Amino acid sequence: MVVLNKIYTRTGDKGDTALGNGARVAKFDHRVEAYGTSDELNCVVGMARLHAEGDVDAALSRIQNDLFDLGADLCRPDMEKDNESEYPVLRMVSSQVDRLEREIDAMNARLEPLRSFILPGGSALSAYLHMCRTVARRAERLAVQLASVETVNPDAVKYLNRLSDWFFVAARIANDDGRADVLWVPGANR
Incomplete structure (x- = not known):
């Protein structure tokens, strides 16, 4: 359970932050960029929910x-040390990816095949x-970039890839179902 009694701590005033394992890194570290962008995505999803129902x-x-x-997964490096943690480490799992795939397939079955690229809108x-x-x-690009220099849970990257789909x-x-x-x-305004 997370308990936040105090919101500001002043520990990041010099430009660093703590990862999930307690290690301190620069706020522009690849890992911080990756999980920070997943947080940004969560905010945009919240905005989308203002227009969603059912x-x-x-x-x-x-x-x-x-x-x-x-x-939580991306903020914690050293996957190989997960079993040494004093509490269970939360990692993305393949069933989360599988659920997205099932939902994509169900939604896509309602749609006619695309004959053009789509402009965002409607x-x-x-x-x-x-x-x-x-x-x-x-977020996926940043996670892949992080994975090029550090260990990243492959299911985290797969999840982001399926999520954009x-x-x-x-x-x-x-x-209206497409x-x-x-x-x-193409070239409409030449």
């Missing part, structure tokens, strides 16, 4: 919780879901 809102709620799991929910997609892609398909669903998608017209 099953979509419930799915976005699950995703927000997953994104906190993801942040309904407000669709526009926000496209914003979620682009922030998820950035989930947002894309959900954005089409939010546009019927209200805004299509790109």
Whole structure:
């Protein structure tokens, strides 16, 4: 259980922060960039939820919780030392990726195949879901960059990759099952 009695600590006033294992690193460290961007994504998902209801809102709620799991995973290096921790270390697991794939497949079954690229927009929910997609892609790029220099849970990277796909398909669903998608017209304004 997390208990936050005091919000400011002054421990980061000199430009460093603590990771999940207590190690201190610069606030611009690759690991901090990766989990910070997953936190940013969670905020954008919260904005999308302002326009969602029913099953979509419930799915976005699950995703927000997953994104906190993801942040907990990314903020803790040294996966090989997980079993030495005094408490269980939270890591992303393949079942979270599998759930996204099942949901993508179910949503995609309702849609006609694409014949053009889609411009972000249409309904407000669709526009926000496209914003979620682009922030998820950035979070994925940062996690992959981190993985090029440090150990990163492969399921964390897979989750981000599937999540951006989930947002894309959900954005089409939010546009009247793709019927209200805004299509790109190559060279339309030449």
